[in-house]
Amino acid sequence: MKGKEITNLYWFCQSVAHGSFAAASAAIHVSAPTLSRAVAGLEETLGEKLIHRNAKQFQLTAAGEAYYQRFSPLYRQLDEEWDAVASRQSALTGEIRISCPEPFADRFLQPAAIEFMAQHPGVRVAIEFASDTQAFFNDQIDLAIATHPPKAPDLVQRKLFQPELALAAAPDYLQRVGTPDSVEDLLSHQLLAGNKLEYWDFIENGEPVRLPITPKYAIDSIRLVLQAASQGLGICLVPKATMAPLVEQGLLQPVLPEVQVMSVPIYLVWADRKLVSARVRAFRAMLEQQLGDDHAFLKRIATADEADDKNGES
Numbered sequence: 001m002k003g004k005e006i007t008n009l010y011w012f013c014q015s016v017a018h019g020s021f022a023a024a025s026a027a028i029h030v031s032a033p034t035l036s037r038a039v040a041g042l043e044e045t046l047g048e049k050l051i052h053r054n055a056k057q058f059q060l061t062a063a064g065e066a067y068y069q070r071f072s073p074l075y076r077q078l079d080e081e082w083d084a085v086a087s088r089q090s091a092l093t094g095e096i097r098i099s100c101p102e103p104f105a106d107r108f109l110q111p112a113a114i115e116f117m118a119q120h121p122g123v124r125v126a127i128e129f130a131s132d133t134q135a136f137f138n139d140q141i142d143l144a145i146a147t148h149p150p151k152a153p154d155l156v157q158r159k160l161f162q163p164e165l166a167l168a169a170a171p172d173y174l175q176r177v178g179t180p181d182s183v184e185d186l187l188s189h190q191l192l193a194g195n196k197l198e199y200w201d202f203i204e205n206g207e208p209v210r211l212p213i214t215p216k217y218a219i220d221s222i223r224l225v226l227q228a229a230s231q232g233l234g235i236c237l238v239p240k241a242t243m244a245p246l247v248e249q250g251l252l253q254p255v256l257p258e259v260q261v262m263s264v265p266i267y268l269v270w271a272d273r274k275l276v277s278a279r280v281r282a283f284r285a286m287l288e289q290q291l292g293d294d295h296a297f298l299k300r301i302a303t304a305d306e307a308d309d310k311n312g313e314s
Contacts, residue, residue: 013075093279102129120282133150145268159265166243
């Protein structure tokens with residue numbers, strides 16, 4: 001097998017992994033026309049069509065799928081072996097691009113990134129706010145922390161933890177509007193949402209209840225939703241660990257504490273069909289270790305909130 005054929009096969013695998021020549025071009029810094037010519041050259045060498053492609057279509061043929069499934073694992077394994085050797089011989093360098101919901105960056109991911117960059121001065125970290133993985137490949141994301149399971153087949157998800165949720169509101173709001181006696185009563189209240197979910201799910205009297213919500217106020221930040229609830233704007237649904245300090249201070253009061261709230265798992269996501277650098281693997285391992293405890297992130301948020309409150313008092 002000639003060197004050019006090995007290169008063409010590699011670029012074919014990269015194009016398939018990223019879903020298009022344009023996305024692969026942005027990720028591996030090779031022009032889209034070069035990738036297209038490489039695949040065309042590979043098809044000519046093999047005598048088979050590998051990809052149906054036009055302005056609106058990029059789809060593997062049966063032959064293309066067979067070649068991809070056979071050879072892409074070899075490139076991944078080679079890359080892992082190379083990075084393992086390189087990581088032993090030199091310091092980690094380069095950029096790590098991460099997407100996550102804003103609360104994770106605010107209370108967990110930024111401290112973790114700063115710690116990692118202190119350990120590896122040659123590494124740069126760029127964080128984007130997102131709750132899902134829709135822009136994973138287009139934005140060249142290396143790792144994502146997501147509250148929505150990824151839909152793309154090329155993405156691997158690992159459940160980090162599943163926070164325990166609870167309802168809460170400011171005492172003055174409940175005195176002014178009244179305290180709900182059931183999940184259905186929530187529909188007559190002002191609801192505050194810290195995510196993009198269209199429903200809140202509960203177990204009430206042993207029965208599942210799905211409540212469609214139209215929030216009075218919605219913002220993708222646990223911290224800011226808690227602030228709004230504390231100021232009497234309405235009823236929020238938040239992790240218990242983040243709510244606890246405000247309940248102790250009398251700023252919030254639990255609502256329907258006997259009702260079980262169904263929580264959303266938190267996932268760590270990365271690309272399976274993508275060559276993963278040693279720096280990304282090292283940071284991923286650090287996150288998995290720090291988030292291995294189901295409540296580690298939430299405890300950290302609660303601790304940070306308490307510290308903020310003390311600083312505000314002083």
